[in-house]
Amino acid sequence: MPLDAAQAHYLGGVMRLSPGAMVEVFNGRDGAWSARIIQVSKRGGLLDVLEQTAPQRDPPDLWLCFAPIKKARTDFIVEKAAEMGAARILPVQTDFTNAERIRQDRLQAHAVEAAEQCGGTFVPPVADLVPLTRLLDGWDASRRILWADEAMAGPAQTLAGLPHGPWAILIGPEGGFSDAERARLTALHYVSRISLGPRILRADTAAVAALALWQATLGDWQ
Numbered sequence: 001m002p003l004d005a006a007q008a009h010y011l012g013g014v015m016r017l018s019p020g021a022m023v024e025v026f027n028g029r030d031g032a033w034s035a036r037i038i039q040v041s042k043r044g045g046l047l048d049v050l051e052q053t054a055p056q057r058d059p060p061d062l063w064l065c066f067a068p069i070k071k072a073r074t075d076f077i078v079e080k081a082a083e084m085g086a087a088r089i090l091p092v093q094t095d096f097t098n099a100e101r102i103r104q105d106r107l108q109a110h111a112v113e114a115a116e117q118c119g120g121t122f123v124p125p126v127a128d129l130v131p132l133t134r135l136l137d138g139w140d141a142s143r144r145i146l147w148a149d150e151a152m153a154g155p156a157q158t159l160a161g162l163p164h165g166p167w168a169i170l171i172g173p174e175g176g177f178s179d180a181e182r183a184r185l186t187a188l189h190y191v192s193r194i195s196l197g198p199r200i201l202r203a204d205t206a207a208v209a210a211l212a213l214w215q216a217t218l219g220d221w222q
Contacts, residue, residue: 001025001035001046001047001048001049002044002045002046002047003040003044003045003046003047004044005042005043005044007044007045008040008041008042008043008044008045009042011023011037011040011045012040012041012042012045013042017037017040018037018040019037019038019039019040020036020037021036021037022034022035022036022037023035023036023037023047024053025047025049026115026120026121028121028122028123029056030052030056031052031053031054031055031056031057031121032052032053032054032119032121033049033050033051033052033053034049034050034051034053035047035048035049035050036048036050054119054121055121056121056122057120057121057122058087058122059085059086059087059122059124059220060085060087060215060218060219060220061087061143061165061166061167062085062086062087062166062167062168062169062211062214062215062219063086063087063088063089063090063143063167063168063169064077064081064086064088064089064090064168064169064171064207064211065090065091065092065135065145065168065169065170065171066089066090066091066092066170066171066172066203066207067091067092067093067094067096067097067099067132067171067172067173067203068091068097068098068099068102068129069098069099069173069174069203069204070098073202073203073204074091074099074102074107074204075107075110076204077171077203077204077207077208078107078110078111078114078126079110079111079113079114080114080204080207080208080211081111081124081207081211082110082111082114082115082118082120082123082124083114083115083117083118083120084208084211084212084215085211085215085219085220086124086211087122087124088124088125088127089107089111089124089125089126089127090127090130090135090168091107091126091127091128091129091130092129092130092131092132092135092170093129093130093131093132094132094172094173094177094178094181095177095178095180095181096172096173096174096175096176096177096178097173098173098174099129101129102128102129104126104127104128104129107126108123108125108126111123111124111125111126132181133184136184136185136188139190141189141190142165142166142190143165143166143167143168143190144162144163144165144166144167144168144190144191144192145167145168145169145170145185145188145190145191145192146159146162146167146168146169146170146192146194146210146214147170147185147191147192147193147194148169148170148171148172148194148196148206148209148210149193149194149195150172150176150200150201150206151176151182152193152194152195153195153196153197153198153199153200154195154197154198155195155197155198158213158217159194159213159214159217159218160217162192162217162218164218167214167218169207169210169211169214170185170191171203171206171207171210172203173203174202174203194210194213196209196210196213197209
């Protein structure tokens with residue numbers, strides 16, 4: 001199995017591993033495998049893949065849609081979404097989103113690192129930033145949206161009674177959604193509004209709370 005320059009640098013330069021060392025690898029499709037380093041240099045390397053050590057573990061069909069915030073906190077959202085079992089991560093541009101662009105490649109790298117750190121065998125793809133209006137225009141109504149609505153702050157709700165199947169969680173920006181966005185979301189029959197408790201949470205905290213709530217009720221934590 002060939003290694004590109006970045007992978008070789010991580011093994012040789014960061015982890016300080018040399019030929020003969022054993023590592024675990026995964027490609028997102030075929031589970032985890034043990035491998036021996038054959039060659040590693042600044043330009044690349046080579047692994048000898050030996051045997052499967054774990055089956056493929058795919059997440060439930062859950063997407064996370066969120067408005068990017070400050071750089072470090074956006075990184076946090078992507079990392080925790082990958083760790084907690086999101087199948088796809090979609091940054092969205094809302095009327096009050098502070099960030100006008102993202103580094104999709106950097107966020108994807110954070111998702112890879114998160115999967116590696118938690119022993120996962122699946123890396124959720126991170127999409128490029130897309131306007132919320134455009135996302136909703138092309139939305140498949142068979143995928144329900146769980147909208148963490150800060151205006152509903154109050155007693156926490158459970159998801160008991162909501163159907164299983166494909167879902168997406170929607171987390172807004174620090175300034176909340178605009179009146180026009182709220183009106184459109186409220187009118188969509190496949191959107192379910194939910195409170196995450198009596199306190200208005202920061203966007204990164206809300207993402208983790210909503211993911212945990214969904215996983216515990218409708219996901220693979222059951």
